[in-house]
Amino acid sequence: MPLTLVDFTRPRGLNARHLRIELDHKIPVAEGGATDEDNLYLACGWCNLTKSKLWSVYDAKAWAAGVVKHPDPKIGAITLPQPLWILRVIAARGRCEAAATCPARLDNSELFVAPFSVGGALTPTNLMVVCGRHDPWVSSRFIAPSFLPNRK
Helix, strand or coil: CCCCCEECCCCCCCCHHHHCEEEEECCCHHHCCCCCHHHEEEEEHHHHHHHCCCCCHHHCCCCEEEEEECCCCCCCEEEEECHHHHHHHHHHHCECCCCCCCCCECCCCCEEEEECCCCCCCCHHHEEEEEHHHCCCCCCCEECHHHCCCCC
8 A cells, every 4th residue: 555645855654565575686577687595685666666676776867856845844946856866875975874872774774865954855965864853854855645756
């Protein structure tokens, strides 16, 4: 069952497939990858669908995915990066960047992105990785899917 609220920077849960665990191909079938044990790994349905026939999250092309008219007037209209850019930044940095002493890491916490400069666009250079405790958008991160562009 789809969720009623989703993280607007990482819209997992728009459909039931997003929340399932799936087998994904390291080398995509479209590129000649085999469906065997050496070429498979577990991924959430959202990641598998978003990655599609790309080899990895690092193969994301353009960074802009569309504009969200966020219901919180402090955020307003904001250009979102492609979901793979979000995953790429979180994977590359791997820890909460809000406080040097924060123990939140990929292996022990859920991490999100937020802007370094709150009034700035969510370009790759303005993305900061944060944990739930340091998230400046903690009260407005989750919105109704109807606000999102290109829902799938």
